Amino acid sequence: MYAISSYLQIVKMVVTSVVIGVDVGGTNTDAVIVAKSEGNLKIIAKSKTQTTSDVTTGVTKAIQLALIASRKENVSLVVQQVNIGTTQFINAVVECKHLVKVVVIRLCGTASRKLPPFSDFAKRLIESVQGSVFMLNGGYQFDGQAITPVDEEEVVRSVEILKAKGEKNIVVSGLFSPVRREQETRVAEIIRQHLPDASITVSHEIGKLGLLERENAAVLNECIKPLCSETFMGLRSALDRIGLRCPLFLTQNDGTILTYEKALRFPVLLFASGTTNSMRGAAFLCGITDALVVDIGGTSTDVGLLLNGFPREAAAEVKIGGIRTNFRMPDVMSIGLGGGSHVSWSTKKGKSQMTVGPQSAGCRLLSEALVFEDSSNVEGRIVTATDIAVAAGMADIGRKENVAHLDRAFVDEAVQTIHGMLTVCVDKMRLNNRELPMILVGGGSIIVDKTATFDGITEVIVPDHYDVANAVGAALSQISATVDRVVDLEQYISQQEMDAKLSSVLKASPDVSVEQQKDMTDRVKTEIYQRAREGAIREIITTTTTTTTSTTTTTTTTTTTTTTTTTTTTTTSTTTTSTTTTSTTTTTTTTTTTTTSTITTSTTTATTTTSFTTTTTTTFTTTTTTTTTTTTTTTTTTSTTTTTTTTSTTSTTSTTTTTTTTTTITTTTTSTTTTPPPPPPPPFTVTKNVFTQWLLLQLIAHIGGHACFTNIPCFYGILTTTVHVYLRHIFLGHLS
Structure with a gap:
């Protein structure tokens, strides 16, 4: 009877594809298991454990606890990937430890x-x-x-x-x-x-x-690469010991993920991932895209602004350990306030005042907080913010009797001090007078009085699973690629149009002061330059999308287009190449409105078999013309037993500028068809018609991200596009 019931139980289990998200904080390590069911994302299980000094032990334990908790759901899990965010590397810089x-x-x-x-x-x-x-x-x-x-x-x-x-x-x-x-x-x-x-x-x-x-x-x-390598090898080994052979990704500062290999090259991109994970996790848990997010951990509090579901990026320089940097980082304000913060009276300038933090019990909270101690051993001990929350009735954890001896005035003053510290952060992080909701997440958020109000805040929201929002954000992290271009906007501006608009504006208001005239002209110029910037962005996106489309068609076109795009900054040249495998010669010429590309190709082809090896020496001569271009092609074919030589001559009628680039390309093809062989299956589910785009996206992760894609169907939705200043574009899409 037992065997039959067990068999029936197994039959009823549902196979579910999931992603595991892990966030390693200074106090706790959190893990969640997220699944997609009928188009909706569902948190199947979660866990929280203390962070360990070697990181790996804490991560292993957190994942194991989450997997054990998932058994209650009667589901068989297929783990597609593990996304991990950690603060270990920024802590190493701040503490000057483990650096080279x-x-x-x-x-x-x-x-x-x-x-x-x-x-x-x-x-x-x-x-x-x-x-x-x-x-x-x-x-x-x-x-x-x-x-x-x-x-x-x-x-x-x-x-x-x-x-x-x-x-x-x-x-x-x-x-x-x-x-x-x-x-x-x-x-x-x-x-x-x-x-x-x-x-x-x-x-x-x-x-x-x-x-x-x-x-x-x-x-x-x-300076942190050796530490990064050691940590990642430990994480990979930990997953192998658990039995997880899935891909490992690391979450980076902007809310997206890096492959294991690229993270080894660019560990600095992981510094602020913990904060970003919390903010994106908060957005998902609440279903809100614009909000102020307050993430309170055991040691510190991070306050950031969420716009369109992503953290606002710092526009100016960002200091890490007191060092000025200028790479992508979220705009976050951090203070030394957490669940483990020490609370005490202090004397300053002869006055007694309440002090909360920055000293903290940190990962020792379970051994130092009064509510987690024996009742006989609490007199004279340091009070933590968690003890204050329990004494004030804001949290119901641990032993309440251990904090019953605390003076009520002391508790109330501590609650007000915590509220005042958060108020300062909220005021500094707001963009303008626009009112926004505030989302409280993190295990330390129990120290906040939920009934208190904040200026400019419509409501205070504490979502379900608030205590593991950081791990949820890690699980939802998206893949990204970046394109950096330096563009001269003058190319997109008509001076005649600008002069006409300036003249029209000034004529409409002839009696204004000189200062007002300057303001008016500045507004007109700003509007024109903004339009020019948007036009440049559209052109770059269109060009890159066209390059991607050509890439998926033929291998030869991919190589030629990539080379031309990389070496030319002001001229776009589109080349169509056809390979001749018989004695018949086919020549195709594609001409843009202002650019003619003439290609002279010397090809030796073995025509006795279906497989062939082609060595091509191509000379690109780019001629910019202002008049109609007439192209005459003369073809002479000389045949021997196995070799066909084709000579193509092209002439143009008018030339103003000539740029010559010589590129030698060696291509080996195993089939006469121009369609490349299907790529190997990716580590996550992708529909068949985007195999090539998936491969290219992986290529981007290894070569530095000098290409971009649009509309890639992925696990969590359709790829979106976010445009940043300086014509820097981050193209984001969800991993499956």
């Missing part, structure tokens, strides 16, 4: 030498991370003109010095490298040739314009 010394090679010529690397690092951090510094020839002006060319022999001499010193963690930073990255890339290649085991960070892959900030971010990235 970093060499900085700056390509600057004679410029910027008065502001050397590590200029604004704190003394304690300099002692931990500063290695050798080289100021070499190279660098660019803001318009992409080289200050001086790279002296390759000088670079080699510098590498020999590093060999002798045994320094292997290197940052290559060039002036205006986000505008042109060729010099940084070439120097990195030279270093790898002469020092194969070197770990290298090139600054243009980390930050934006701003030499010192970008260089600082690259140094932070390089």
